[in-house]
Amino acid sequence: MEIPQELRYSEEHEWVAVDETIATIGITDYAQEQLGDIVYVELPEAGTQVTKDDKFGVVESVKAVSDIYAPVTGTVIAVNTGLPNSPEIVNEEPYGDGWMIRVEMSNPEEIQDLMTAAQYEQFIEAAEEE
Amino acid sequence: MSKRTPLYDVHRALGARMIEFGGWEMPVQYRGILAEHQAVRTTAGLFDLSHMGEIEVRGPRALEVCQELLVTDVARLQLGQAQYAVFCYPDGGIVDDIIVYQLAEQHYFFCVNAANVEKDFLWLTEHNRGRATLVNCSDAYVLIALQGPLAATLLQRLTALDVNAIPRYWSASGAIAGVPTLVARTGYTGEDGFELFVPAQQGTHVWNACLEVGQTDGLMPVGLGARDTLRLEAGYLLYGNDMDAQTSPLEAGLQRLVKFDKGAFIGRDALWQQQTTGLTKQLIGLTMDAPGIPRHGYRLGVEGLTVGVVTSGTQSPTLGVGIAMGYVPPAHATRGATLTVDIRGRQVPAHVVARPFYRRG
Numbered sequence: 001m002e003i004p005q006e007l008r009y010s011e012e013h014e015w016v017a018v019d020e021t022i023a024t025i026g027i028t029d030y031a032q033e034q035l036g037d038i039v040y041v042e043l044p045e046a047g048t049q050v051t052k053d054d055k056f057g058v059v060e061s062v063k064a065v066s067d068i069y070a071p072v073t074g075t076v077i078a079v080n081t082g083l084p085n086s087p088e089i090v091n092e093e094p095y096g097d098g099w100m101i102r103v104e105m106s107n108p109e110e111i112q113d114l115m116t117a118a119q120y121e122q123f124i125e126a127a128e129e130e
Numbered sequence: 131m132s133k134r135t136p137l138y139d140v141h142r143a144l145g146a147r148m149i150e151f152g153g154w155e156m157p158v159q160y161r162g163i164l165a166e167h168q169a170v171r172t173t174a175g176l177f178d179l180s181h182m183g184e185i186e187v188r189g190p191r192a193l194e195v196c197q198e199l200l201v202t203d204v205a206r207l208q209l210g211q212a213q214y215a216v217f218c219y220p221d222g223g224i225v226d227d228i229i230v231y232q233l234a235e236q237h238y239f240f241c242v243n244a245a246n247v248e249k250d251f252l253w254l255t256e257h258n259r260g261r262a263t264l265v266n267c268s269d270a271y272v273l274i275a276l277q278g279p280l281a282a283t284l285l286q287r288l289t290a291l292d293v294n295a296i297p298r299y300w301s302a303s304g305a306i307a308g309v310p311t312l313v314a315r316t317g318y319t320g321e322d323g324f325e326l327f328v329p330a331q332q333g334t335h336v337w338n339a340c341l342e343v344g345q346t347d348g349l350m351p352v353g354l355g356a357r358d359t360l361r362l363e364a365g366y367l368l369y370g371n372d373m374d375a376q377t378s379p380l381e382a383g384l385q386r387l388v389k390f391d392k393g394a395f396i397g398r399d400a401l402w403q404q405q406t407t408g409l410t411k412q413l414i415g416l417t418m419d420a421p422g423i424p425r426h427g428y429r430l431g432v433e434g435l436t437v438g439v440v441t442s443g444t445q446s447p448t449l450g451v452g453i454a455m456g457y458v459p460p461a462h463a464t465r466g467a468t469l470t471v472d473i474r475g476r477q478v479p480a481h482v483v484a485r486p487f488y489r490r491g
Contacts, residue, residue, distance in 0.1 A: 040422070040423050062164070063158070065423075084421060
């Protein structure tokens with residue numbers, strides 16, 4: 001179970017890589033494993049406004065439809081347009097080529113509300129015990 | 131609490147992800163649905179189907195009872211032969227879809243859906259009226275399916291029976307890995323394959339023998355997730371999704387099973403009436419014309435109006451496109467007819483195709 005130290009994490013199992021005011025967002029290794037084989041990814045277009053905790057896209061596995069939630073508020077400045085054609089990349093490289101969108105954050109302080117790697121690890125452990 | 135098949139521990143040891151299905155705790159996947167699906171299409175896969183039910187109908191009036199309950203002409207069966215069949219309520223709705231085998235004179239063997247075992251046995255008992263001996267022997271069997279292009283080659287390594295002498299939809303009895311087994315050349319995947327009815331206590335032995343003999347050829351265990359994508363590609367129906375008590379075999383595209391001329395059977399009058407009057411809904415296959423996955427319950431539309439619903443759908447691993455089955459009025463059921471699937475509020479284009487979506491070879 002990969003949980004890169006330098007990233008931040010949401011309770012909906014998204015990860016955020018922060019570069020000044022730019023947030024790169026995807027779903028975690030835990031999320032892709034829970035979903036199983038991903039066969040469809042639906043992402044917003046560049047220019048779309050996303051709001052923290054609101055749904056911004058959909059990822060579908062063979063058995064299930066799963067919404068993806070924005071961990072931060074801002075404007076989508078880049079979209080991984082290769083993903084819809086090769087959804088399996090999300091399973092193979094959730095933190096690398098499986099990145100989904102890049103957002104110009106309007107409230108960078110929202111990063112502080114996200115979990116650290118250590119906190120996310122505990123969060124998953126607690127979820128597994130239920 | 132969910133029931134467990136005798137192979138439960140084996141699945142856990144193989145790292146299966148388990149889910150609840152029809153009151154049973156079953157493996158949904160081991161390595162992953164897509165890998166398992168592909169294994170069955172290219173080499174072979176092994177399935178635990180022990181949750182399904184087995185019912186014996188025996189005695190001098192066994193055929194009479196089968197003929198009254200099933201829509202098919204059971205008298206056409208020869209010893210060892212099998213038939214896909216349904217039995218109906220008096221109004222023509224389907225009770226269950228089954229495979230019926232004639233194992234011997236006056237000895238019929240039904241394999242029924244896991245979720246319907248008690249319902250089916252009750253229905254049979256009520257309509258038997260003491261004529262035949264009925265036994266629900268579901269707990270006596272582990273049912274293992276070996277499916278794929280290599281199935282016959284692999285199975286042959288475990289038996290002295292000539293497996294290639296068993297035609298599709300026939301069965302034979304013999305030892306598999308030393309265990310007396312009813313070997314049926316049947317399956318739900320669209321590939322060649324066998325379904326092995328094994329005495330429950332020997333189930334683990336036969337399962338392990340199959341896995342071992344197929345290991346170097348790419349045989350892998352396959353869960354219910356891939357079972358569903360495989361059967362959907364092959365155009366097979368799933369009771370509870372594509373047909374139920376409110377669906378007739380005529381509506382479900384199973385009219386070839388209904389033998390009106392064989393004599394009286396439960397539902398005959400209602401089905402005859404329906405055939406005369408015409409259907410109001412009809413099962414279709416459809417393929418998506420744009421990205422998007424059709425799923426159970428999604429509405430089907432024509433020119434902005436809802437005309438029907440998807441009953442089974444998925445992204446087809448083999449075809450790389452969304453496929454589905456659903457019901458529409460006959461006017462919209464012609465091959466090539468265009469319609470839309472409502473996916474989260476978007477009307478995504480699709481068109482009607484003939485089933486099966488995939489054919490082997």
